[in-house]
Amino acid sequence: MIETKTLTCVACPKGCEVTVEYEGDEIIEIKGNACPQGQSYAEEEIVAPTRILPTTIKVKNGALALCPVKTTKQIPLENMFEAMEIIGNKVIEAPISMGDVLIENILDTGADIVATRDMPAEIK
Amino acid sequence: MRKVKKDLVVIGGGPAGLAAAKTAYDDGIKDVMILERDFELGGILPQCIHNGFGLHHFKEELTGPEYAQRFINDVEERDIEVKLDTMVLDVTKERKVYAMNKKEGFLEIEAKAVVLAMGCRERTSGAIGIPGTRPAGVLTAGTAQRYTNIEGFVPGKEVVILGSGDIGLIMARRMKLEGADVKAVCELLPYTGGLTRNVVQCLEDYDIPLMLNHTVTAIKGEGRLEAVEISEVDENLKPIPETAKTIKADTLLLSVGLIPENELSKKADVVLDERTGGPIVNEGRETNIEGIFACGNVLHVHDLVDWVTEESQIAGKHAAKYIKDNYEKTGSCAELKAGENVSYVIPQKIELEAGDRKRIPLYMRVSTPLTAVDINLYADGEKLYSFSEPFAKPGEMISVPLAQKTLDDLGNVDEIKVDIIEKEGN
Numbered sequence: 001m002i003e004t005k006t007l008t009c010v011a012c013p014k015g016c017e018v019t020v021e022y023e024g025d026e027i028i029e030i031k032g033n034a035c036p037q038g039q040s041y042a043e044e045e046i047v048a049p050t051r052i053l054p055t056t057i058k059v060k061n062g063a064l065a066l067c068p069v070k071t072t073k074q075i076p077l078e079n080m081f082e083a084m085e086i087i088g089n090k091v092i093e094a095p096i097s098m099g100d101v102l103i104e105n106i107l108d109t110g111a112d113i114v115a116t117r118d119m120p121a122e123i124k
Numbered sequence: 125m126r127k128v129k130k131d132l133v134v135i136g137g138g139p140a141g142l143a144a145a146k147t148a149y150d151d152g153i154k155d156v157m158i159l160e161r162d163f164e165l166g167g168i169l170p171q172c173i174h175n176g177f178g179l180h181h182f183k184e185e186l187t188g189p190e191y192a193q194r195f196i197n198d199v200e201e202r203d204i205e206v207k208l209d210t211m212v213l214d215v216t217k218e219r220k221v222y223a224m225n226k227k228e229g230f231l232e233i234e235a236k237a238v239v240l241a242m243g244c245r246e247r248t249s250g251a252i253g254i255p256g257t258r259p260a261g262v263l264t265a266g267t268a269q270r271y272t273n274i275e276g277f278v279p280g281k282e283v284v285i286l287g288s289g290d291i292g293l294i295m296a297r298r299m300k301l302e303g304a305d306v307k308a309v310c311e312l313l314p315y316t317g318g319l320t321r322n323v324v325q326c327l328e329d330y331d332i333p334l335m336l337n338h339t340v341t342a343i344k345g346e347g348r349l350e351a352v353e354i355s356e357v358d359e360n361l362k363p364i365p366e367t368a369k370t371i372k373a374d375t376l377l378l379s380v381g382l383i384p385e386n387e388l389s390k391k392a393d394v395v396l397d398e399r400t401g402g403p404i405v406n407e408g409r410e411t412n413i414e415g416i417f418a419c420g421n422v423l424h425v426h427d428l429v430d431w432v433t434e435e436s437q438i439a440g441k442h443a444a445k446y447i448k449d450n451y452e453k454t455g456s457c458a459e460l461k462a463g464e465n466v467s468y469v470i471p472q473k474i475e476l477e478a479g480d481r482k483r484i485p486l487y488m489r490v491s492t493p494l495t496a497v498d499i500n501l502y503a504d505g506e507k508l509y510s511f512s513e514p515f516a517k518p519g520e521m522i523s524v525p526l527a528q529k530t531l532d533d534l535g536n537v538d539e540i541k542v543d544i545i546e547k548e549g550n
Contacts, residue, residue, distance in 0.1 A: 008320045012179050015320035015520075051325065052175045054187050055301060056273055063164075065276040068173035068189045077329060084301050098193050117170065117189035 002028065007045050011037035018042045050074035053083055057102060059119055062094035067119040069102060071111040079107050087113060094121045125230045130205075131155035131447050133221050133235035135212050135388065138167020139429050140420025140436040141241035142195035147440030148239075149202050153447050157205040157233065159212050159223055165199065166192035167243055168266070169429065171273045174294050176321065180430035191429060215240075215392040217413045237415045237443040240389055240403070241436065244421035246291075247381040254286075256342040261349030265291040265379040269298070278302045280375025284352050285309040286340045288316040288323070290427060290519070292379025297326035299375075306330070307371050310338040310354055312361055315493045317381075317519050319427060340376065341368055349374050382425045392416055399468040400424040406457075407471045407484045408442030409435065417443050424470050424487070427521055431487065434523075435470075438485075442476075453477065456536045460486065463502075463543030467491040467518070474531070474540070483525045486542065490516040494546050499524055502541045503534050516544055 002023050009016040014034065020042045021028040030042045044050060052074050056066040075083060083106055092102050096119040103113035131153050134141045137160030145156050164170070169177075172188030179185055182194070199206065207225060214222040221233040246264040261280060269291060271277045283304050285292045288311040300306045309327060314336050316323055327334050335354070341363045342353035356367035384402040386394070394403045394411045402423040403411040409419050419439035420432045457475040462468050470487040490497075493515070499522070500510040508530060516522060524542065531537075 008324045010321040010324050012321075016514075049329070051329065052185070053301075054174045056173060056276075058276070064274060066274065068170075068187060068273065070173075070175060070187055080301065098190060116173065116187045117193050 005046065006032075007042055009033060009038045009041045011035075011041045020046055022046050049077045051077050051080070053080055054116070055084060055087055057087055057113070057115075058091045059096070060091050060093045061122050062096070063120045063122055067092065067094075067096050068116045069113050070116050071106065071109070072114055073109075073111045075107070075109040075111050079109065083107055083109075094119050125232055126228055127232045127234070129234045130157045131236045132157070132239065132443055133219075133233050133237075134158045134239045134241055135215070135221065136160065136167065136241035136243055136420075136422070137162070137165040137206065137208075138241060138243050138420065139169060139192065139195060139432050140243065140422070140439075141167070141239065142192075142199055143433045143436035144239045144241055144417070144419055144440035144443065145204050146195065146198050146202065147437045148444040148447075149204055151441055151444035153444045154203060157207065158199070159210045159221070159233075160206065160208050161211045163209055165196045165206065165208070171266075171270050172294075173273050174298075177429050180428065181433050188429075195433075212388060215388045215416075217393045217416070219392075219415055235415075236447045237417065238392075239436075239439055239443055240386075240394070240411070240416065240418040240422050241420050241439075242385045242388060242422045244382040244384045244425055247378070247383060249378055252378070252380055254340050254343055256344055256353075257346065259343065259345035259347055259349045261345070261374050262343060262376045263378070265289070265295045265377045268295055268375075268377050272298055272302060278304060280304060280349075280373075282307060282373045283375045283377060284340070284354070284371055284373045285377045285379060287311065287379035287381070288318050288334060289379040289381065290318040290322050292377060293318045293322040293326040295377055295379070296332050297330060299377075300330045300332065304375075306332050307373060308333045308335050308338075308354070310335045310340060312337070312339045312357060315517070317379075319519055320517070339363060343376065344370070349376055352376055382421065384422045384425065386422060389416075389418065389422070394418070397468070397472060399462070400470065404472045405470065406473050406475045407438075408445070408476050409439035409471065410442060410446070415443075415446055417446075424468065427519060431521060431523065434485065435487070458503075458537045459539050461539055461541040462488065463500075463541045465490050465492060465494060465516075465544045466542055469542055483527050484531070486524045486526055488522050488524065488542060488544075489520075490518055490522070490544050493517045494544065496547045497544050498547055499542065499544050501526070502539075502543075503537045504539055505541075508534075508540075512547070 169188040169192035210225040355363040419436040
């Protein structure tokens, strides 16, 4: 059965309304996107949506109790809670620099968990 | 009291202050001081751990802390003096800044130019007056964001969010990911106040219901919040009593608007615009007080930090020009007017000599959601030009370029008006 879905592209803040015609996993037509990013976004959205996961990780001896982190690339939406649990169980020792890899290849997604800021050691 | 002299004093070390200081420094003003009341630079960005920042400015997607870190690194690489844990108490129209901190005590800083970059704060429960008791568990979305992302405490387990501003949407996802049951986001208006991408990524991704035309009509609980009553509203935004229902919740987050923080501006006799809540400025972001500039959320609330950066670069550049004394006003002044469906336009006036700029970006918001629009510019009633956009939403600021050449060709104009109209037959 051919289905139609209207999506809001989240590749950038413009938020194009993209209409996709598809049958199962097969894309028939994509309309309404202002750029090629909208095309690939809509394809992925139908087949398997993925997102960047931004969260925090516990820090030992840091200036703050937490350090913000993210996945280096988008991971499947369905893996989010599992990834949160792995990150939530980990404690990292300060100092940390922005870009430091804190967890490698989370859930075999090919994405690493990296620090998104410098976290100096606790100021005593 | 310690007295010092500085070329440029920037009040606030968030994205606006950092970009203004960096730009002024790079334009030749080496004697720059940033005053920041927090223990670190970055403003609100360190707690905005989500991605979506930087797509315009850096052409890549960053998180809030990463966006801040780049500007913090830029400032640290330059010889810019930064005073942390420093509270500014007063600013005069003669550009004397009074501040204090634990190490130095009370300070008087005499500045050639001042950039106001104090940002904004959230509207609180007191500002919207919800009936019921006053238990713990009712807090602004930004406070909850700070607890969750910086301090390390998730403030509740069963959450209702009132208001669909971006921080509310972001916190809906954040608390869901941290294991809370996020029951609903209620929005009084028939449309969301946040970016569309946040509705998709924060609510739809996690099946969190967005209840438009709904508001919280009662807060219930002794000591700790136990439940909230929500009701549908009619077309006059009045709650319909028979639609009231109770939702069990231990936490109510408020995302009901941001207010530019202009207490200091008022002390310096800076005139504010009642529509934006921020100063009235010219295209260099100079206020009515000579040598006092404003940029970022203290000027008007932005939805994207990228625009804060662009605006703060303009302010920093013009502050540098002013200090170098090659800053001339044309003597005539064109007023910018918000026409049909436009809630405000920044800057409010154009009064500077052209110099080296090519275009003046005009920032504006629509007052209601529109589809298939023409954005029209008029000079003294005559149409200058127009262009089309597929849609315009109150939650998403629009930047419209006004070419310098267009201005030059016009000569003296008293009024430039912008209106945003849906195309006929739409």
